[in-house]
Each structure stands twice: as C-alpha cells, then as structure tokens.
Amino acid sequence: MTKTLAIIGGGISGLTAGIYALQAGYDTTIYEKNSMVGGECTGWNRQGYHIDNCVHFLLGCNEEDPLNKIWKNTGVLSDGIKLYREPYFYCMEMNGKKIHLWRDIEKARNELFSIAPEDEKELALFFQCVKGCECIQPPCEISPAHMNPFQYMKMGMSMKNALKANKEYGKQTMSEFVSRFKNPYIKALFGNYFNNNFSALTFVTSYAFYTSNTAAIPEGGSTGMVSRMIQRFTTLGGRINYSSEVKEVVIDRGHIRAIILKNGKDINADNYIWAADPYPLFHDMIGMKFMDPNLKYMYDNPAGYEANTGYQAAFGITTNERLELPEGSVIFPCEEYIIAKKRYSFCGMRLYDCDEGLFPVNKRVIQCNILQNADDFDYWAELYNDKAVYESEKMRIAKELKERLEMQYPQLANKLVLLSTYSPVTFNKWCNAYKGGYMSFNVLKGFKSKYVKNTIEGIDNLFLAGQWLQNSGGLPIAAVEGKFAIAALIKAGR
C-alpha cells in the first residue's frame, strides 16, 4: 500500500522533500502556515513594483555543479530558464573611486593592485585563497551528519584546494582580516560588507561563489523559482494545504500519531517531515530531549552560532528614464544613522533590474539591507509590542536611508518612492524563523561547524529537513536537506 507523508512547511526544503518523496512513491501533502509557499524565498508586489526578498544569488548554476542536478530535478532550473550573472560580488564607492570585487578575478586583481600597491602581498594571498575556495560545494549526495568517517574524509578531500584559505583565514574575524591591509580603500571595501565578527573565511568563500560562476540569479527570481517547484510538485501528484499551521504534534511511545493544525483539525499520516524552523518543534511541541545534541549546542552557544537577519527598506524608482546607476550590490560611506541602537556609517544598497520581466525599466527597485543579529532581533521584538512605535521606527530609518541614497545619487532626488520596510520580526512572524534568521547559524571565531541529523532519536516516523540542519543555510542547504530527509525516510524502511 502507498505510504502517506505529511510535510510541515512549504519552503524550499519542504518543496524539495515533496518532489523527491513523490518520485520515491509516497502519497505526499504539504501543510503550510501561510497562504502561499516558498517561505523565506519569496517576493511581493507594491504599487506596481516587485520586491524580490530572497535570491541575490543561487548556487549550483554551473552545469557541472552537483547542486545543479537538484535544481533541475525540482524544476528550478532548466534549459529554457535564463540565468543572470551580475558582473561583481559588490562594489564600493568612496571619494569618487569605485572599487569592485569583479566576477572576473583577473579584473578584480588588477583593479585592487593598482589601488593598493602597498598591499600587494596580502592581496595576492587573498586572490589565491578565493581561487582555492572555488571548489567549495555543498554536499549533495549524503548528509554530512550521516556520513561515515571515510565519506567525511572524501568530502574534505573534494575541498582540498580551500585548505590554504582555511589555514589563513579560518580562525580570523572580518576585523582581523581587514587589519592585514594598509590601504584605507581596501580596508573600507572589506570592512563594510559583512559584520566585523563574521568569519573571514565566509567572506572569501562568498566571493569565490561569484568568481567560479556557480552563483547566478534564475529567471523570475524568488517567486519564479518557487512557482516552478510548485508546478513540478503538483504535476507529480502532490497536494498543498495552505493556511495550515501545525500547532501540536501528538506523540505516543516514540511514534507520531497525528499533527494538529491551528484550526483544530487532526492530520494523520504514516510519516512526517518537519521542514519548518525546528525550534518550535522541540521547544513547544515534542520536547527538547529529542533535539539533536549538535542543534542544542548551537542554541545554547549564541556566542559561537549567530542567527543573522536584517532591517530592509525597498524603494521604487519613479521614472521611465533609465537613470545611470550601479548594477547589483553597492556600499558607500554616508552620514551616520542608527538602527537598533547601533551606529552605521556605511549604506548598502542593491539595484534590481537585471530581470526585465520582474523589473522593467520603469519599475526598477532599490533595496537597502542592513545586517542585524540575534540581539538586534530582541530589540525589534520588544519594539513590536507597541505596533505604532515599531512602524514609526521602521519609517524613520527608511526616510534616513532614502536621504542617503539621494545624497549619493543626486539623479534619484524626488524619484524614489518607499514601497516596503521590514525588520527581523517580519521573518519571525512570516516563517516562525528563529530570531528572524535569514539563514541558519553563522559560525563565529573559535567554534566549529555542526551538522544535524535528519532522523530523531526516539521517534520512528518523524524526520527533519530545512536549512537549520547545516551552518550558514541558504537555498542550497534547504534543498539538499529536503532531499536528505527523504533518503533518511527510505533508509529507515518507512
């Protein structure tokens, strides 16, 4: 008899799990809290403009990338889907100079060497390490948490070119990394993109995703990729129940008997996959004693495992004219502003216009995304208790960012309209995301990466998927963990 499977959460992980489950013969239904699926990989329309929340870059866009197969199998990518490759990771504009971390690494090397000959040695090392990190790929065949020592070693060997980067930068924060350089432009370029406490290796690796070309933006952006996944899932016979938040899990002697929705309805299935944020599952529903020790360790050690989130403001450009503006992501110094009691003297913005279908010339969008962490989340959550104060604080910051954009790009004066502002609380409300996290835990200096199993010790028919099972998270981890959850289900003979 066909086995039934209930997947809780219709984000990228739940959708991926659903597609792999249907292909393995399970009768599969997704239960999603919201009235749409996609989770954090989402977008919305305001005043005729589109705001793409998520996909700044999707890894696995090279044909030979192991991840590419998963994107093809889930419908995200196919031969007919265009890929946009922005020319640089990001650019810094300062004192009339523009400095780019070009996708073309030779071009970047030449540009940075000419700006900072005094840093030639450190820059040469940096570019060598970036090149080495191009081999880094998320594991796509077996979950690292379930690997045997031989498989684990093999995974390490496949990334041996990144060893030098790991040795040089693996134990350095961004501040320490920046202090290796003398030139003020190079210091500003490297010192104002990520937070100071981030690992320098994360930075080097992120840039390598561009130089290797694995990173691209798929046609249709976040909502485009999700709609193609929905189509693949439903064509295979999958069902989606929207506005179906799971509030309770009925467990009896190590077996899940039912899940109970917010509307009180009981759902019974042979097996369950939890593809939503894991914290409420363990903390509020089945008990912390079932939590994988690695996951528990990360929640218990916030000094080493940080949930990162952001404050964002999106602006529409109100002209049919194609104003001259920098493409993609840019940072620039600006008059100081304050968010969550912290002072910022740089502004980060991203111009959305590469996908004409989403952003036609008269509907280009600029988004400012200011990185926030778990402490900032607590600040915003406190503010949210008084909705009027919360809203006015979001608006105050948006106004200040707009002024800074207009100061930097005078051609934007009177041509920006505020479309949307959102805070770390938004993602907590939208997806139940722990501390409003955009990705999963970011590993900080002195702490090691952790992998979480798809199986739950002591429960036979509940499996885990989702980005939180590996550090850094993101779309690739969400997808591979969806696939791994089905592998674990099959391996368990269920």
Ligand SMILES: Cc1cc2nc3c(=O)[nH]c(=O)nc-3n(C[C@H](O)[C@H](O)[C@H](O)COP(=O)(O)OP(=O)(O)OC[C@H]3O[C@@H](n4cnc5c(N)ncnc54)[C@H](O)[C@@H]3O)c2cc1C
């Ligand atoms: C602003 C932003 C930018 C990003 N940019 C990138 C990027 O450029 N590249 C990249 O790779 N990644 C990016 N990410 C990260 C990426 O979006 C996430 O890693 C990924 O979407 C997570 O997928 P997921 O399925 O694991 O979790 P989620 O997206 O959180 O999906 C979980 C789903 O479960 C639902 N749910 C939660 N609780 C319940 C419940 N009790 N019952 C039923 N349903 C429930 C939620 O509503 C949600 O739909 C970004 C994220 C954000 C927020």
